[in-house]
Amino acid sequence: MKIQLLSLAAAGLLIGACAPVDSGDAPMPPDDGPSRCKADQYQRFIGRNRSELPPNPANETWRVTCTTCPVTMDYNPGRLNILYEQSTGIIREVKCG
Numbered sequence: 001m002k003i004q005l006l007s008l009a010a011a012g013l014l015i016g017a018c019a020p021v022d023s024g025d026a027p028m029p030p031d032d033g034p035s036r037c038k039a040d041q042y043q044r045f046i047g048r049n050r051s052e053l054p055p056n057p058a059n060e061t062w063r064v065t066c067t068t069c070p071v072t073m074d075y076n077p078g079r080l081n082i083l084y085e086q087s088t089g090i091i092r093e094v095k096c097g
Helices: 002-017
Strands: 061-066 079-084 091-096
Touching: none
Parallel strands: 061 079
Antiparallel strands: 079 091
């Protein structure tokens, strides 16, 4: 009898764990698209030398580094990452993060 009650109680807990959770008025995450850090505006530099980049605009966060260089792994959706090939200086990727 005790085993049946324990099994029934365990089944009830498992079913309750699968119930949907109401997020209430949780704020929506910010837009992390390429326009957030203005990466869409700098895509034209891919394939060009990093020396052709304009100066870093005021109030914007840029990280210009080589594709094989170590960088911190912190994610900042407002930071523009410009990655270039170390041997040639050619820009290979422009993205947020």
